[in-house]
Amino acid sequence: MLETFNLVIRKFESRDRDEVRSISHDTAFMGQSAGLFFEGREVIGDALNLYFTDYEPESCFVAEVNSVIAGYLIGAKNKITAEKVFRDKLIFPLFWKALKNGTFTNKKNIIFIFNCLKALISGGLRTPDFTKEYPATLHINIKEEFRGKHIGKALISAYLDYLKEENVPGVHLATLSRAGADFFSKQSFQLLYEGRRSYFRYILHKDAPLFIFGKKLAQV
Numbered sequence: 652m653l654e655t656f657n658l659v660i661r662k663f664e665s666r667d668r669d670e671v672r673s674i675s676h677d678t679a680f681m682g683q684s685a686g687l688f689f690e691g692r693e694v695i696g697d698a699l700n701l702y703f704t705d706y707e708p709e710s711c712f713v714a715e716v717n718s719v720i721a722g723y724l725i726g727a728k729n730k731i732t733a734e735k736v737f738r739d740k741l742i743f744p745l746f747w748k749a750l751k752n753g754t755f756t757n758k759k760n761i762i763f764i765f766n767c768l769k770a771l772i773s774g775g776l777r778t779p780d781f782t783k784e785y786p787a788t789l790h791i792n793i794k795e796e797f798r799g800k801h802i803g804k805a806l807i808s809a810y811l812d813y814l815k816e817e818n819v820p821g822v823h824l825a826t827l828s829r830a831g832a833d834f835f836s837k838q839s840f841q842l843l844y845e846g847r848r849s850y851f852r853y854i855l856h857k858d859a860p861l862f863i864f865g866k867k868l869a870q871v
């Protein structure tokens with residue numbers, strides 16, 4: 652039987668929140684589950700998504716295939732504003748939630764946090780600032796079974812159209828995923844920076860590559 656493939660790209664709605672958080676958890680480790688390095692779906696869900704879905708939902712999109720959410724793109728028109736909201740409003744409640752949930756007593760989490768702190772102290776989390784020319788940012792993830800079907804491309808296209816309408820001059824993003832890097836090159840993003848991240852060395856037994864891509868946007 653020939654199955655129809657009906658792809659719809661639409662704006663994020665509050666009813667999509669749980670599914671977006673679920674996909675983000677299941678793809679957070681270079682396309683694989685966050686469970687490989689962290690225990691606690693609620694805490695990781697907040698850390699990765701809360702700003703985008705709750706404070707700037709108008710910049711988020713979902714892809715539906717035959718009415719099933721296949722992937723999402725969560726964006727922010729201005730990364731500096733997003734980071735300020737995260738620092739001023741979100742990080743403290745998130746810390747308390749993590750404390751109450753026992754996040755900091757879980758062995759897997761302790762090892763991850765220890766490795767992040769080690770990288771932070773040694774200056775290994777620094778990156779150049781691209782927010783002046785490329786103020787917007789994004790995260791995109793497609794469920795494994797829906798990858799390679801031009802869904803990511805359609806989400807990026809919808810987001811870039813939206814940013815142009817909003818007169819945003821550029822967008823940049825960071826990815827640890829080589830597959831992600833190949834995808835963004837294919838979407839005519841320019842590689843702005845290439846570095847390494849050490850905090851997953853205890854899992855990967857080597858540094859992870861870090862790619863920062865950017866794209867300038869012609870105004871409409």
Ligand SMILES: CC(C)(COP(=O)(O)OP(=O)(O)OC[C@H]1O[C@@H](n2cnc3c(N)ncnc32)[C@H](O)[C@@H]1OP(=O)(O)O)[C@@H](O)C(=O)NCCC(=O)NCCS
Nearest residue numbers: 682792793798799800801802803804826828830831833837
């Ligand atoms: C990376 C990702 C977003 C791409 O979305 P996708 O729907 O699978 O990709 P598409 O089918 O839209 O691909 C669009 C184009 O990019 C190319 N492409 C996609 N992934 C690629 C890869 N790993 N290597 C080379 N090219 C790739 C496709 O071949 C296609 O080219 P075409 O237009 O000439 O046919 C998706 O695979 C994903 O979520 N991966 C896991 C998580 C991740 O890496 N997220 C990005 C980090 S922010």
